[in-house]
Amino acid sequence: AAAPPVAAAPPVAAAPPVPDRGRLTELPEVRATTARLTDAAAGGGLPYYLPHDGRISATTSVGGRELVSFSSYNYLGLTGHPRVVAAAQEAVERYGTSVSAARILSGHRPLHDDLEHAIAGLLGTQDAVVLVGGHATNAGVVPHLYGPDDLVVHDALVHDSVQQGIAASGATRHAVPHGRADLVEEALRARRHRFRRVLVVTEGVFSMDGDLPDLPALVASARRHGAHLMVDEAHSVGVLGAHGGGVCEELGVDPADVDLLMGTLSKSLSSCGGYLAGHRDLVQHLRYTLSALVFSAGLTPANTAASLAAIQVMRDEPERLARLRANAQHFLAGARARGLDVGPAVGVPVVPVVVGDSAAAVEVARRLAEEGVSANPIVFPAVPDAQARLRFFLTSEHTVEHLDHALDATARSLAAAGVRTSERVPA
C-alpha cells in the first residue's frame, strides 16, 4: 500500500506572553550577550543560527538560495548517501527512535557492538566505545581519569571540549604554543615528577589551523616521561590515512602507542556522537564507569546505524578519500596563488583564511554569502582577535569549479573589505 501522505505540521501556536522576570537575566554575562546581539541586529544581524533547508554537502540552501558550502563537516559527503540513509531508516524501523535507557541497563543494541567493532577495526585499536556527543566525550573522559594531583599538557589550540574537561578535572593545565612538540618535551622534563599522572593532549587535524601535530615526537616524549597521550581525531578520522584510519595511519604511528584515541561521529562518519578507542581493558573500564556513558541514554539506533554504514561506504568507495585529499590540495594551492593568508595549513580539508579582526571576518563572510559561498567566520574569543578568519571545510563532493569560484570570491571580498593580501605567487 502507498504510504499515507505526510500531513503538514500544524502551525505552532503563538506562545502566551511570559512575564519578564528571570533573575538570571541580571548576570553581567547575560546582559553583555543581550547588548551584543541588540547591536548586531541594528547592523543587519550576525551570520549565526541561519536555517539551512536541506542536506548540507558541497552546496546548501539558505532562505531559498543555493550556496556553495564550506561550512559543514560532511567531509566525505555521506550524510545523504543512499546506503547511510537506508541504514538509519532500517534501524528506526527495527529499534524505534530511541533506545530509551542507558546502554548498561536496557539501552544496548547489537548495532552498538557492530559500530564499536567497526571503529576499532578502522583505527587499529583493540576496542572502542561510543557516546552520544563528541563534546560530552571529551568533557567527560578527562575529569574521569585525571584530577587535582595531575598535570595536563596540551596544545594551545585543542578544542573547547577538552579544555572544559581539563577545567572540570581540577588538574594543573600547561598549554603549549600551537604545534611546539619541543615545548611539550620541555614541560614534561621540568614538571613530570611533581604530579601523580600526566596527560598530553593533541588533535589529529587542528580545526582552527588545518595542520597536523608532530605525533611521533609526542609519542616519544610521552613514553620517555611516563605520561599518557590522547589524540582528538574529530577532524582526522575518515580524512587522513590511506583508508581513513586517521592521523596514526597517515603518519605511520602505531595506534597502540597512543593511550586514548578520541573522535566524533559527527564529521566524516555522518552522524552525531563520540567515541573513545584504545586498549581493551581501558575501554572496558570506561564502559562500566564513565559517567557520560553510564548515566546517559545510549546512542540512538539511527545515529548508530548511520555511522556504521558510513564506515562501510568509506571502505567500499575509496575514491571519496582521494577526491577529498585532491580538493584540499587544490584549494590550498589556489589560496596561496591568490595571496591569501592560510597560516600553517598543510592541505588537509580544513583551510583557514586569516582576515584580521573579528568585524572584518564577519564582513568578508557576508560578502561571500552575497557571492553564493557559505564559509563561517571564526572570531574572538574562539581565536585571538587579530587572527579572526574564515574557515573552509572541503568535501569530496566539491567540484574544481566550486573551489575556484570560492577562491576568486574570497579574494574579491577581502579586497572589497579593505583587507590586504600578499603578492605571493605559487612556488
Ligand code: PMP
Ligand atoms: N573535538 C573537536 C576537535 C571538534 O572540532 C569538535 C566539534 N566540532 C568536537 C570535539 C566535538 O564534537 P561534536 O560536535 O561531535 O560534539
